[in-house]
Amino acid sequence: MRTSVSRSFSALTISALTIVFAIACHSAPPPTVPPPPPLSDSATSALQWVQAHDEEFAIADSVPSNTERARIISLVGDARIIGVSELTEGTRELPNIIRHMLLSLGDSAGLRGLAIQAPMPEALDVDRFVRGGAGDPRRLLQAMGSWRWENREMLALVNALRTWNRGRSADKQIGFYGFEIPSAAYEVRVVTSLSDSLAGPSLKAWLVREYGCVAMSEGAHWGLEGRTSDSTFWNRCGVVANAGVDSIVALRARLGPSSRGAADIAFAEQMARLIQHHVTLSLRHTSRHESNAEHLLYVSNALGRDAKLLAWGGDVEMGRLTLDKTTVQTGVPLGQRLGALYRPIGFVFGDGIVRTRRGTSGRGGAPTGLSDIAVGRPLQNTYEDVLIRATKPAYWLDVRALPNDIGGAWLRGPRSARLVTDVYIPEAPELTETPVELPTFFDALVYVRHVTPARQ
Secondary structure (H helix, E strand, O other), X not given: OHHHHHHHHHHHHHHHHHHHHHHXXXXXXXXXXXXXXXXXXXXHHHHHHHHHXXXXXXXXXXXOOHHHHHHHHHHHOOOOEXXXXXXXXXXXXXXXXXXXXXXXXXXXXXXXXXXXXXXXXXXXXXXXXXXXXXXXXXXXXXXXXXXXXXXXXXXXXXXXXXXXXXXXXXXXXXXXXEEEOOOOHXXXXXXXXXXXXHHOHHHHHHHHHHOXXXXXXXXXXXXOOOOHHHHHHHHHHHHHHHHHHHHHHHHHHHHOOOOOOHHHHHHHHXXXXXXXXXXXXXXXXXXXXXXXXXXXXXXXXXXXXXXXEEEEEEOOOOOOOEEOOOEEOOHHHHHHHHHHHEEEEEEEEEEEEEEEEXXXXXXXXXXXXXXXXXXXXXXXXXXXXXXXXXOOOEEEEEXXXXXXXXXXXXXXXXXXXXXXXXXXXXXXXHXXXXXXXXXXXXXXXXXXXXXXXXXX
């Protein structure tokens, strides 16, 4: 009997202590967060200008409000290509912002395509899907070869495009494209895989035999960069590429749009034209940034001169800048070619968690696999150090008309901005900083104070 009472008393005592401990923990004050360092006079003036010109939007909304639609349309103006640079990758927020832009510009401003920094041939499979074709969008996104596209936010964006396109004529739909061609192997495989019953035995045999020049030419191009032997291969392949397009166009016209396999032939024609474009650029020995710009102009011209194209690039790819005086970004030749018809926008944030690889500042430490990594408060005197102090949690900021005062001078820079791509070292956040100038590099910024990680 005494043992039972003793056990009951002990249980009550433990329960009481647990409750007291829980109350004490619950009532404990949160850890003190030190206030940010005070801003300089010029940075304070810059913050005042930002707060007078930032345009708030609701990042959690799946579709833009009428106010945000009007703001995006006004910001884009008559630009043919709008470039968005994802200075920090691996967030849930940017795909949602891209969706806001697509839905805002689709009907009202004539936007007809989204081009991401991914292989052009593989992206055309996603284009077929968003226009109502069959396929598994997860598999199609995975085929583009980058972890940036293999997440639930990107899947939701692709499905939203498919829904938006449903019921619209082809010339009013928003297509899905890439703007890199690391290799022409996939488009050659599509063209040469046309069945004998569609292409006919003679044309099929010719396609298989002659398109082999592309693989041979690519080997010469990458192995002998800039040498005359490249042109020897590519010139012969140029004749093949032109003849291939002509043959498939003739085949498509002969069979008609309602014939069996018409969709496969139309897709093969897209790929044949892409091969032709690829061969033409290879003969010109264009650099990486020039090639990317030409790929975007190729898509833009195919959509029509009155159509808009939204280009989504990693880090500062769509900015008008050169990194380390050697790495020219795609936005540079686009700005040179299009002038005011090109509108570059940078995505920046204050703090939060991103999906990336954790690096190490010590010797011999290789980056880890993808994980959710916290990114702390911005470093002092950086762009984000001012932007995070604005009261709005998410906003657009047009920086084309900065004031001629100390605040405007501060905003013009050069000043550091955070650049988190494949690797982030929490112990050395200064390694992610890169110099930026406004509006020299970007016409506008889209800002989110707190970001969350992309979901796999």
